[in-house]
Structures are given as C-alpha cells and as structure tokens.
Amino acid sequence: MLETTQRLVLTPDSVRERDREFAAAALPLMPHVKRYALSLTRNEADADDIVQETYLRAHRYWSTFHDGTDCRKWLLTICRNAFTTNVHREERSIAVEDDELESLAAARTHNAARVAGVDDIYAQLDLGPAIRAAIDKLDTVFRDVVVLSDIEGFSYEEIAETLGIPMGTVRSRLFRARRHLQEALMVYALDAGFGRVQGAPRKSTAEATNNG
Amino acid sequence: MDSRRSECEAIVRRLWPYLDDKLPETDRERVTRHLEECDDCVSHFDYARAFLDAVHAARPPANPDDALRARVLTALSDHGLAI
Numbered sequence: 001m002l003e004t005t006q007r008l009v010l011t012p013d014s015v016r017e018r019d020r021e022f023a024a025a026a027l028p029l030m031p032h033v034k035r036y037a038l039s040l041t042r043n044e045a046d047a048d049d050i051v052q053e054t055y056l057r058a059h060r061y062w063s064t065f066h067d068g069t070d071c072r073k074w075l076l077t078i079c080r081n082a083f084t085t086n087v088h089r090e091e092r093s094i095a096v097e098d099d100e101l102e103s104l105a106a107a108r109t110h111n112a113a114r115v116a117g118v119d120d121i122y123a124q125l126d127l128g129p130a131i132r133a134a135i136d137k138l139d140t141v142f143r144d145v146v147v148l149s150d151i152e153g154f155s156y157e158e159i160a161e162t163l164g165i166p167m168g169t170v171r172s173r174l175f176r177a178r179r180h181l182q183e184a185l186m187v188y189a190l191d192a193g194f195g196r197v198q199g200a201p202r203k204s205t206a207e208a209t210n211n212g
Numbered sequence: 213m214d215s216r217r218s219e220c221e222a223i224v225r226r227l228w229p230y231l232d233d234k235l236p237e238t239d240r241e242r243v244t245r246h247l248e249e250c251d252d253c254v255s256h257f258d259y260a261r262a263f264l265d266a267v268h269a270a271r272p273p274a275n276p277d278d279a280l281r282a283r284v285l286t287a288l289s290d291h292g293l294a295i
Contacts, residue, residue: 012294019294030281031274038272048280055284056291089240100225107224110259122262131270149232149263149272175228184265 102175142177
C-alpha cells in the first residue's frame with residue numbers, strides 16, 4: 001500500500017515532464033479537434049468552448065492515455081463526450097433497417113443515378129461543398145457516425161466505443177447515412193443540370209457548373 | 213440465371229462492409245472472386261468507392277487557430293499545466 005502511494009506522488013519535475021509530454025502530443029492536434037467539434041456544434045463559438053473543455057479533460061486524464069495509441073482519436077472521443085455532457089442532448093432513437101438491406105439500397109441508388117445520367121458525378125463534379133452541406137443536414141445520429149467513419153477514419157469498433165452504441169447500430173446508421181448522402185448528391189447534380197433529359201444529350205460539366 | 217442473380221444480391225449485401233474492409237476473410241474472398249467476373253456488381257462497388265473517396269476528400273481543412281490555442285493554453289495553465 002505504501003509502495004502504491006509513493007508511486008502516485010509526483011514530484012514537481014515529474015509533473016513538468018508529464019505536462020510537457022501532454023503538450024507535445026496533444027496541442028498540435030488542436031486543429032483536428034476543432035474541425036470535429038465544429039462538425040458537432042456547427043457553431044464556431046460553441047466549438048471553441050468544446051475544444052477548451054476537451055483539452056482540460058485530456059490534461060486531467062492524461063495519465064490514462066496509453067502511449068503508442070492514437071492520440072487524435074483519444075482527443076476526438078473526449079471531444080464527443082464533452083459535447084454530449086455540455087449540450088445534454090437527448091439522442092433520438094431511430095429505428096434503422098438491417099444493414100445488409102442498406103447495402104442493397106446503395107446498389108439501387110446507383111441504378112437510379114445511371115437512369116438519371118448522373119452516375120459519374122464523382123469524377124465530373126467538384127462535390128466538396130455539396131457533400132459538406134449534405135452532411136450538415138443529416139440527422140445527428142447519422143451525422144455522428146459518418147463524420148467519425150468517413151471523415152475522421154474511425155473503425156466500426158472505435159465508433160461503437162466512442163458513441164456507446166452497439167456495432168450493429170454503428171453499421172446500420174453509417175450505411176443509412178451514406179445512402180442519404182448519395183441521394184442528396186444525386187439531387188444536387190440534377191438540380192445543377194448535370195442529368196440526362198430524356199432524348200437529349202447530357203450537358204457538359206462546364207455547362208452544368210455555370211448553370212449551378 | 214436466377215442463381216446468378218441471387219449470388220449478385222448476396223454480394224451486393226456485403227458492399228459497405230467489403231469497402232470498409234470489415235468482412236470475414238472467407239466472405240471477402242467470395243466477394244473478390246465474384247467481382248472478378250461480374251461487371252454489373254463491379255460498377256456498384258466502383259460507384260460506392262468513388263462516393264467514399266469524394267466524402268473523404270471533402271473533409272474541411274484542419275486549420276491552426278492561434279487565438280483558440282492561446283485561449284486553451286491559458287485555461288490549461290489556470291488548471292495547473294506546468295510547462
């Protein structure tokens with residue numbers, strides 16, 4: 001017991017050393033934390049508050065961070081928790097379809113895009129702004145998983161742990177979110193005039209963009 | 213013809229987990245083998261892959277924010293950060 005107590009007492013030097021390690025590892029990642037915080041809050045001032053809270057918590061719990069693991073993902077997980085705590089959000093429970101059916105729906109979306117003549121939009125159009133807008137419009141439960149997976153590169157397991165939901169729910173929400181995004185982008189492309197009018201040749205990319 | 217179609221459906225059911233590299237090895241091999249000989253399924257997978265690439269490419273830049281960094285450092289110092 002005495003030995004344990006002694007181990008927990010940090011000298012000023014060891015505190016400084018620990019804090020330097022924290023600063024060197026965590027502070028350079030602040031732009032990533034800010035980007036993720038913005039995806040949660042969609043508001044600059046709230047995002048800054050969440051980033052600050054994230055770093056205060058990260059500093060407090062730095063001893064629990066395992067050296068050699070991904071510090072960025074650790075910070076983003078804390079950020080997500082800080083957001084949830086601060087906002088006291090109530091997650092709506094949304095029934096989701098079987099995730100295999102969502103994969104089938106992805107093929108149907110592709111077929112619909114083919115029929116509409118917008119199946120090569122990813123090669124032909126700069127969809128960056130439209131994709132970001134479509135992600136912003138997603139319901140929170142879907143936006144959460146698609147941002148962590150397809151923007152931040154979390155695995156299914158890491159998302160399940162971060163959000164505290166089962167893996168099956170991660171998959172269902174992620175695949176559903178992707179379908180919503182694909183459908184939104186198809187609508188965007190059609191609205192931009194990048195479709196095939198029956199019996200007429202499709203507009204060129206330049207024409208579609210100019211009209212968009 | 214029907215068995216071919218049902219195999220295509222079984223393959224497409226695995227589209228997202230395959231692209232996310234989350235299929236068990238035997239399933240993964242089955243999908244890969246099918247894609248080597250089915251242009252229609254390949255087109256679905258290519259379309260989905262192009263979508264994922266576009267989403268990843270669309271992520272906003274992670275820009276340094278000096279004012280936020282200063283604010284966070286001040287808060288950390290107030291809470292005992294010793295550097």
